Amino acid sequence: ISTTFGFTMAVFLAIPSTDIYVQVAIPVPMRQLFTYKVPAELNTKTITLGERVIVPFGSRQVIAIVLSIDESTEYAPEKIKSVLSRVSDSFNFSPTLLNFIQRCSDYYHHPIGDVFQQALPVLLRQIKQPDVELPQIWLTKSDLSNEEQATTAKRSPKQAELLTMLKQHHGMTWSELLTLGFNKAQLNALEKKQFIYSKTRTVSQFKWQDQALQQENKLALSPEQAIIVATVKEMQSQFSCHLVDGITGSGKTEVYLQAIEQILAKSQQVLVLVPEIGLTPQTLSRFEQRFNVPISLHHSGLNDKERLQTWLEAQRGTAAIVIGTRSAIFTPLHDLGLIIVDEEHDASFKQQDSFRYHARDIAILRARQLDIPIILGTATPSFESLQNALTGKYHYHQLRKRAGNASTAKITLIDVAQQQMEHGLSGTLKQAIKNTLARGEQALIFLNRRGYAPAINCQECHWVADCQRCNKPYTLHQGQRLLICHHCGSQKRIPPQCPSCGSVRIKPIGQGTEQLEEKISSLFPDYSTVRIDRDSTRKKGALAKLLTEVSNKEHQLLIGTQMLAKGHHFPDVTLVAVLDVDGALFSYDFRAAEHMAQLLVQVSGRAGRASKPGRVMVQSNFPEHPLLQDLVNNGYQHFAKQALIERQQALLPPFSFQALFRADANYPSYPEKFLRAMTEMPFEGCQFAGPVPAAMEKKAGKFRFHLILQAKSRKQLHQAVFKLIHQSTNNEWQSKVRWSIDIDPVDLSW
Numbered sequence: 001i002s003t004t005f006g007f008t009m010a011v012f013l014a015i016p017s018t019d020i021y022v023q024v025a026i027p028v029p030m031r032q033l034f035t036y037k038v039p040a041e042l043n044t045k046t047i048t049l050g051e052r053v054i055v056p057f058g059s060r061q062v063i064a065i066v067l068s069i070d071e072s073t074e075y076a077p078e079k080i081k082s083v084l085s086r087v088s089d090s091f092n093f094s095p096t097l098l099n100f101i102q103r104c105s106d107y108y109h110h111p112i113g114d115v116f117q118q119a120l121p122v123l124l125r126q127i128k129q130p131d132v133e134l135p136q137i138w139l140t141k142s143d144l145s146n147e148e149q150a151t152t153a154k155r156s157p158k159q160a161e162l163l164t165m166l167k168q169h170h171g172m173t174w175s176e177l178l179t180l181g182f183n184k185a186q187l188n189a190l191e192k193k194q195f196i197y198s199k200t201r202t203v204s205q206f207k208w209q210d211q212a213l214q215q216e217n218k219l220a221l222s223p224e225q226a227i228i229v230a231t232v233k234e235m236q237s238q239f240s241c242h243l244v245d246g247i248t249g250s251g252k253t254e255v256y257l258q259a260i261e262q263i264l265a266k267s268q269q270v271l272v273l274v275p276e277i278g279l280t281p282q283t284l285s286r287f288e289q290r291f292n293v294p295i296s297l298h299h300s301g302l303n304d305k306e307r308l309q310t311w312l313e314a315q316r317g318t319a320a321i322v323i324g325t326r327s328a329i330f331t332p333l334h335d336l337g338l339i340i341v342d343e344e345h346d347a348s349f350k351q352q353d354s355f356r357y358h359a360r361d362i363a364i365l366r367a368r369q370l371d372i373p374i375i376l377g378t379a380t381p382s383f384e385s386l387q388n389a390l391t392g393k394y395h396y397h398q399l400r401k402r403a404g405n406a407s408t409a410k411i412t413l414i415d416v417a418q419q420q421m422e423h424g425l426s427g428t429l430k431q432a433i434k435n436t437l438a439r440g441e442q443a444l445i446f447l448n449r450r451g452y453a454p455a456i457n458c459q460e461c462h463w464v465a466d467c468q469r470c471n472k473p474y475t476l477h478q479g480q481r482l483l484i485c486h487h488c489g490s491q492k493r494i495p496p497q498c499p500s501c502g503s504v505r506i507k508p509i510g511q512g513t514e515q516l517e518e519k520i521s522s523l524f525p526d527y528s529t530v531r532i533d534r535d536s537t538r539k540k541g542a543l544a545k546l547l548t549e550v551s552n553k554e555h556q557l558l559i560g561t562q563m564l565a566k567g568h569h570f571p572d573v574t575l576v577a578v579l580d581v582d583g584a585l586f587s588y589d590f591r592a593a594e595h596m597a598q599l600l601v602q603v604s605g606r607a608g609r610a611s612k613p614g615r616v617m618v619q620s621n622f623p624e625h626p627l628l629q630d631l632v633n634n635g636y637q638h639f640a641k642q643a644l645i646e647r648q649q650a651l652l653p654p655f656s657f658q659a660l661f662r663a664d665a666n667y668p669s670y671p672e673k674f675l676r677a678m679t680e681m682p683f684e685g686c687q688f689a690g691p692v693p694a695a696m697e698k699k700a701g702k703f704r705f706h707l708i709l710q711a712k713s714r715k716q717l718h719q720a721v722f723k724l725i726h727q728s729t730n731n732e733w734q735s736k737v738r739w740s741i742d743i744d745p746v747d748l749s750w
C-alpha cells in the first residue's frame with residue numbers, strides 16, 4: 001500500500017506548475033530587496049512570507065528572508081537566479097514580527113536585510129542548520145530529606161542555596177542557574193549526591209495558568225502600587241504605556257510581578273527587558289521565586305545555542321516569561337501580553353553601532369502593534385519619557401516612598417577646593433569612611449574611570465603617551481603592565497624611558513579604579529577592599545563571585561565604576577561616595593547633565609536599602625553649580641522638570657527631533673565634504689548643524705565628522721532623511737567615506 005501511496009503522491013507532485021518570484025531581504029548593508037525565482041519543484045508546499053531560503057549572492061550562498069511573493073517580475077526571467085533551497089524548519093517569522101521588523105527598518109532608515117540579520121539568532125543566520133534540542137531542566141529528587149538538605153547547608157551554603165532554589169521550582173535550565181550565579185561544580189556535586197537530576201523540558205504550551213503561580217511571597221500592595229497594577233489590568237487588551245517613576249526601593253519590581261501575574265493567568269507571555277541581567281542576578285531570582293513557570297533568558301552571558309533555545313521556546317509558547325537585554329526585543333513571542341522595560345533610562349538600550357535602535361522605543365512600537373500594555377520603570381526617567389508622561393501621552397505613576405521602613409539616602413556635596421586631598425579623597429570623606437567601617441558597615445566608592453591612570457607622561461619634557469590612531473592618551477593598566485587605548489582597544493608596552501627625551505621619570509597622571517583600590521587598601525589596611533569593574537570581572541563567573549563575597553561581608557570597602565550603579569542590593573552599604581562629577585557639568589553634550597543626574601541618583605540608590613539609613617557624599621570643585629544644587633536640594637524630578645524647560649527654550653529634544661549623520665575616512669576633507677554636500681538643499685521645518693569634527697575627531701586612524709539634522713516634527717525629520725538617503729547616491733564624495741544614520745541619537749561623543 002505504501003508504495004502505491006508514494007507513487008500516487010509523486011504523480012500528484014509532478015503536475016507542472018509555473019515558476020513564481022520572491023523578493024527577499026539579504027544580510028548586506030544595501031537598502032533594497034532582491035528578486036529570485038522559486039522553481040516549481042521547490043514550491044510544492046506553498047512558500048510563505050517570512051520563510052528563510054538559501055540563495056546565491058555573488059560568489060556566496062546566504063540565508064534570505066522572503067518578504068514578497070509575486071507571480072511575475074519586471075526583470076527578464078532568464079536573468080533571475082533561482083532560490084537554491086528552502087530552509088524547512090519551523091522557525092520562520094510570523095506576519096506580525098515581519099511587520100514589526102519592517103517598521104523598525106523604516107523608522108531607523110536602516111537596511112532591512114541587516115535588521116533581519118540582527119533580529120535572528122546567530123545560529124539561524126548560518127547555512128548549516130543547527131540541531132536544536134529541547135533544553136534540559138534540573139529538579140530535586142522528591143525523596144530528598146530535610147536532614148540531607150541541612151547537612152548540605154552546613155558544608156556548602158551555595159549548594160544549599162541552589163537546592164532551595166530548585167526545590168521551589170519544577171525545573172530550571174542551566175541558563176537560569178548560570179545567570180543566578182551558580183556554577184557547574186555546584187550542580188555536579190548535588191547530582192553526585194543524588195539530590196538532583198535532570199530531564200528534558202517536555203513541551204507544554206501555554207499551560208502555566210494551571211501551574212501554581214507561587215503566592216507565598218506575594219506582598220500586600222501599597223495603595224500607590226495597587227493603583228498601577230489595577231490600571232494596567234484595566235487596559236490589558238489595548239495599547240497603553242505606563243511610566244512608573246519610583247525611587248530605588250519603592251516597590252517597582254513588586255508592581256511588575258503583580259502585573260505579570262495577571263497576564264500569566266490568561267496564559268499569555270511576558271517580555272521583560274533589562275539593561276544587563278548578568279549584573280543583577282537578584283532580579284531574576286525574584287522572578288524565579290514568585291512564578292513557577294518556564295522562564296527563558298537572553299543576554300550576552302549565554303552562548304548561541306542557549307539563545308536559540310530561548311527564541312524557540314518563545315515562539316512555540318513554551319516560555320512564559322522572556323527576560324533579556326536589548327536585542328531580546330526581537331524575540332518571536334507567540335502570544336505576548338505585556339512588555340516591561342526596567343531602568344528605561346539606561347543607555348545600554350540604545351545600540352551604538354550599525355543598526356542604531358533604541359530597544360525601549362521599539363518596545364513601545366511593538367506594544368502598539370500588538371495592542372498590549374507596556375510598563376517603563378525607573379527611578380530616573382529619561383527626559384523623553386518624562387515629557388511624554390507630563391503631557392499625558394503615557395500614564396504617569398509615581399512611587400515616592402521606599403517600601404517597608406527603609407529610609408532614603410541623603411546627598412551631601414563636598415567642596416574639594418576647600419580641603420586637603422589624599423589620593424582623591426577629601427578629609428571629610430575619609431572621616432566618613434572611617435566611621436562607617438567602625439560601625440561594621442560597608443562603604444562604596446564610585447569612580448567612573450577604569451585602569452590605573454588615564455594617562456602617563458614624562459616628568460621632564462611633558463611628553464604624553466598617546467594612541468596614534470586616536471590622538472588620545474593611553475590608559476595605564478598596571479596589573480596587566482600595559483597601556484591600553486580605551487577608544488580603539490590598541491595595546492602597548494609601558495616604555496622604560498621617554499621616547500622623546502630619554503628620561504626615565506615617566507609617571508602616571510590622574511587616578512583610575514585600579515589605583516584607587518591600591519590607595520584605599522593602604523589607607524585602611526585593617527579592612528578588605530574589593531574592586532568591581534569591567535577589568536576585574538572579565539572572567540566568566542567572576543562578578544557573581546565578587547558579589548557573593550560582598551553580601552557575605554568578606555569585604556568592607558567596595559570600589560567600582562558605573563557597573564556598580566545598577567540594581568544591586570547591598571543592604572549593609574550605608575555610605576556611597578562619588579569622587580568626581582565635574583566633567584558632566586561643563587560638557588558640549590546637552591544630555592551630559594541628564595546622564596550625570598541619573599547616575600548620581602542610581603548610585604545613591606545603593607545606600608541604605610535595608611533598615612539602616614544611608615548617606616551619599618559627592619565631591620566636586622563646583623558644589624555651588626545650579627544643576628548640582630537643584631538635584632541635591634530638590635531631587636531628580638524637580639531637576640528634570642527644570643532642565644526640560646531649558647530644553648524647550650533651546651528647542652532641543654524632546655522638543656525637537658534629531659538625526660545624526662556620521663561620516664569617516666582616512667582624510668579629514670572627505671567626510672567633511674560629503675556631509676557639507678548634504679546640507680545644500682533646505683528641508684521644510686528642518687535645520688542642519690555642522691558638519692563639525694566629532695568630539696573624538698580621530699579614532700582608530702579615521703577622521704570623523706558629524707552633521708545633525710533637527711526638525712520640528714518627526715514627520716518632517718523622516719521625510720528629510722528619506723530624501724537625503726536618496727540623494728546620497730549622487731554625492732561625489734560618497735564612495736570615499738563610510739557613513740551612517742542615527743535617528744534619535746543619544747550619545748554625540750562618538
Ligand code: ADP
Nearest residue numbers: 219220221222248249250251252253254403404
Ligand atoms: P524597586 O524595584 O523599586 O527598587 P522593589 O520592588 O525591589 O523596589 O522593593 C524594594 C523592597 O521593598 C523589596 O525588599 C520588596 O520586597 C519590598 N516591598 C516592595 N513592595 C512592598 C510592599 N507592598 N509591602 C512591603 N514590602 C514591599
Ligand code: ZN
Nearest residue numbers: 458461498501
Ligand atoms: Zn621626556
Ligand code: ZN
Nearest residue numbers: 467470485488
Ligand atoms: Zn586608540
